[in-house]
Amino acid sequence: MRLTTKLLAATAMVSASAASAVELEVTHWWTSGGEAAAVAKFADAFNATDHTWVDGAIAGSGGTARPIIISRILGGDPMGATQLNHGRQAEELIEAGLLLDLTDVAEAEGWKDLVNPSSLLDACTLDGRIYCAPVNIHSWQWMWLSHDAFAKAGVDVPSNWDEFVAARDALEGADIIPLAMGQQGWQQSGAFGVMAVAIAGPDAWLAVNRDQDVDVAAGPDYAKVFQAAVDAREMAANSNVQDWNQATNLVITGQAGGQIMGDWAQGEFSVAESVAGEDYSCLPGLGVNQILDTGGDAFYFPLQDDPEVEAAQKELAALLLSPEVQVDFNLAKGSLPVRGDIDLSAANDCMQKGLEILASGGILPSGDMNQSADTSQQVEDLMAQFWSSDMSAEEAQEKYADIISRAD
Structure with missing residues (x-):
């Protein structure tokens, strides 16, 4: 699969060397079973060209991988391409002139007409130039429920958060962990964000995360969220796992009733059949406010002083958004495609729900698009402290409001 004629024309300065085979190291943190199956779709498509995908998987979460990726770029040891989340994570790298400008690729391939919602491409744009290729829409706004667990507990599968909380005693009576939760701040912070959208509501969430409204963060709507977080912490007390996919496996195997986790969890369910x-x-x-935050993943391409490598980078950028690759990757990943013009009739029930919400316009920007990396890290640290202690809802809310008051 090669660049379109339009794109070759748009990149005439490097097209003479575009046919040269290049080994391109690609770093990412997709290492769970479902994630590895999904990223293999990208690798297979790129390897079908004259080029070679050299996989640079970094074990651990994005919080582990991002500092390694950024350190390599800043230290003069750039990879050919790297996964990051679209948002503000790469701002400083762009401002330092260390990332490849993909505007010519985007214009030749018509990304502005294809990427839906447009905020995904906006998040790749700085000063009118496009620096990343968004590849999927991932949303945190999901809860996954085990049918076996609720059948064993003798209660119906819940249809909303209140019913889930009400099923706690029945689940524990059947020796089932009500809520699976990995012991990492990013997971706990993500779950808190889901509860905030569901319980405080989208308007309150935007007031806090977009507008840094301290009064809302310290007010009664968010007080309900922090009380729900206390309930969640108690229900997850025996969830003694570290990684998110281990928590997902507790749900898959019926050892836990549910998990609050982004739609990437679907890849694990798929691998488990x-x-x-x-x-x-x-x-x-x-089940309360059916809305999606439209975060996700994008690929950035560190500048290389080699026209052949640059040509291969631009070829990969175009390939990632091509229709066939978008379908294959997102079906495997459990995420939604960034293109609004492809057929996903093969998607499962949960993906179809997501597509319906997306089509209805029920979307929010992700936290990564609103908060700086520093603010996000402070919230993660607070949540890690909250979940590993008996910190009260009131104390946690006070600390949270203070972080929002200083958000940049």
Whole structure:
């Protein structure tokens, strides 16, 4: 699969060397079973060209991988391409002139007409220039429920957060962990954000995360969120796992009733051959406010002093958004495509729910698009402290409001 004629014309300065085979190291943090199956779709497509995908998987979460990726770029040891989340994570690298400008690729391929919602491409844009290729829409706004667990507990599968909380005693009576939660700040912070959208509501979430409204962060709507977080902490007390995919496996195997986790969890269900609607259910917005935050992943391309490498980088950028690759990757990943013009009739029940919400316009920008990396890290640190202690809802809310008051 090669660049379109339009794109070759748009990159005439390097097209003479575009046919030269290049080995391109690609770094990412997709290492769970479902994630590895998904990223293999990208690798296979790129390897079908004259080039070679050299996989640079970094074990751990994005919080582990991002500092390594950024350190390499700043230290003069850049990879050919790297996954990051679209948002503000790469701002300083762009401002330092260390990332490849992809505007010519985007214009030749018509990304502005294809990428939906447009905020995804906006998040790749700085001063009118495009610096990344968005590849999927990932949303945190999901809860995953084990049918086996609730059947064993003798209660119906919940349809919303309140019903889930009400099922706690039945689940614990059947020796089932009510809520699976990995012991990492980013997971706990993500779950808190889901509860905030569901319980405080989208308007309150935007007031805090977009507008840095301290009064809302310290007010009664968010007080309900922090009380829900206390409930969640108690329900997850026996969830003694570290990684998110280990927590997902507790749900897949019926050892836990549910998990609040982004739609990337679907990749794990897929690898386990679990069937949506039969083996597990999904609740967008905890069944309360059915809305998606439109975060996700994008690929950035560190500048290289080599026209052949640059040509291969631009070829990969175009390939990542091509229709066939978008379908193959997102079906495997459990995410939604960034293109609004492709057929996903093969998507499972949960993906279809997400597509319907997306089509209805029920979307929010992700936290990464609103908060700086520093603010996000402070919230993660607070949540890690909260979940590993008996910190009260009131104390946690006070600390949270202070972070929002200083947000940049």
